[in-house]
Amino acid sequence: MAVVLYRIDDRLIHGQVVVGWGQPLDIDFIVLVDDNVATCDWEQDLYRMGVPPEMELVFADVAEGVRRHASFVADKRRGIVLTPDIETMRRFVAGVGTVKEVNVGGIHHRAGRSPKLRYVFLAPAEEVELRALIDTGVKVTAQDVPAARAVSMSEVLGARAEGTGK
Amino acid sequence: MTNSPGQRGEADAEANEETAPPARAIIAGHAGFADGLVSAVEQIAGTGSVFVPLSNSGLTSENIEERFRAAALANHVRVFFTDLPAGSATLAVRRLMRKDPRLILVTGANLATLLEFVFHAEEDPVEAARRAAEKGRASLVSHGGT
Numbered sequence: 001m002a003v004v005l006y007r008i009d010d011r012l013i014h015g016q017v018v019v020g021w022g023q024p025l026d027i028d029f030i031v032l033v034d035d036n037v038a039t040c041d042w043e044q045d046l047y048r049m050g051v052p053p054e055m056e057l058v059f060a061d062v063a064e065g066v067r068r069h070a071s072f073v074a075d076k077r078r079g080i081v082l083t084p085d086i087e088t089m090r091r092f093v094a095g096v097g098t099v100k101e102v103n104v105g106g107i108h109h110r111a112g113r114s115p116k117l118r119y120v121f122l123a124p125a126e127e128v129e130l131r132a133l134i135d136t137g138v139k140v141t142a143q144d145v146p147a148a149r150a151v152s153m154s155e156v157l158g159a160r161a162e163g164t165g166k
Numbered sequence: 167m168t169n170s171p172g173q174r175g176e177a178d179a180e181a182n183e184e185t186a187p188p189a190r191a192i193i194a195g196h197a198g199f200a201d202g203l204v205s206a207v208e209q210i211a212g213t214g215s216v217f218v219p220l221s222n223s224g225l226t227s228e229n230i231e232e233r234f235r236a237a238a239l240a241n242h243v244r245v246f247f248t249d250l251p252a253g254s255a256t257l258a259v260r261r262l263m264r265k266d267p268r269l270i271l272v273t274g275a276n277l278a279t280l281l282e283f284v285f286h287a288e289e290d291p292v293e294a295a296r297r298a299a300e301k302g303r304a305s306l307v308s309h310g311g312t
């Protein structure tokens with residue numbers, strides 16, 4: 001079954017991912033694609049402590065993630081590809097070229113971001129990145145946990161644009 | 167309602183000045199996890215003020231870490247109780263521990279854990295946290311089903 005979820009989540013490894021999605025999807029491995037974490041042993045150790053011992057955690061920068069993607073897809077186990085932000089996922093998806101769907105799981109509030117959904121806040125530059133990702137034909141939905149309804153980010157961005165007159 | 171990162175409100179402090187024990191630890195976790203546990207401790211022992219409840223809701227990893235750091239400083243505490251070992255609250259505390267190794271973290275906290283802590287909160291925090299973790303672990307028992 002290989003990679004069953006491509007997720008953008010600024011918290012990376014945390015309860016929603018490991019337990020919330022990991023258990024119902026019966027996940028065996030997580031590929032954490034992040035240029036910063038890929039170069040930091042301490043951060044990697046921190047995230048390793050956050051996953052159960054039977055779950056493999058792979059760290060990769062975008063280039064390595066793209067290079068190894070075929071092997072992740074060919075893996076008989078089930079996995080999640082995780083990125084910390086839209087820009088990283090967009091670069092990853094562009095490099096791979098075969099990703100059909102992306103899940104926006106959590107982009108939380110900070111200065112410069114405006115609310116789109118309860119768990120999705122976007123800065124103008126991030127909105128541009130997200131539109132660019134959607135324009136490549138990838139289906140992008142927001143869904144924090146499996147029990148929640150998946151929301152089309154095209155509709156969210158479209159509705160916001162109409163509503164704000166932009 | 168989960169406290170802001172700062173010290174407890176002045177009105178609360180005045181109202182409880184003579185009876186409420188000071189904060190000794192922070193409880194942090196998902197949604198209303200901490201609020202619920204503090205409420206339960208208050209009902210059972212009347213010492214909910216020993217804990218400062220914090221939630222990770224709606225915050226980035228960086229903001230969680232900053233909020234926890236500010237709360238620890240404002241309340242002069244160095245013991246954290248968190249929910250999931252893999253949760254964002256736990257990861258935030260572990261990051262803080264890298265900068266301040268004196269901090270103490272107990273993950274998987276439950277009501278038994280916290281009650282044990284409040285009754286030994288005056289002790290050395292390392293020992294109190296160790297005892298609390300043992301108590302919480304021992305309280306997890308499955309009954310019935312035969």
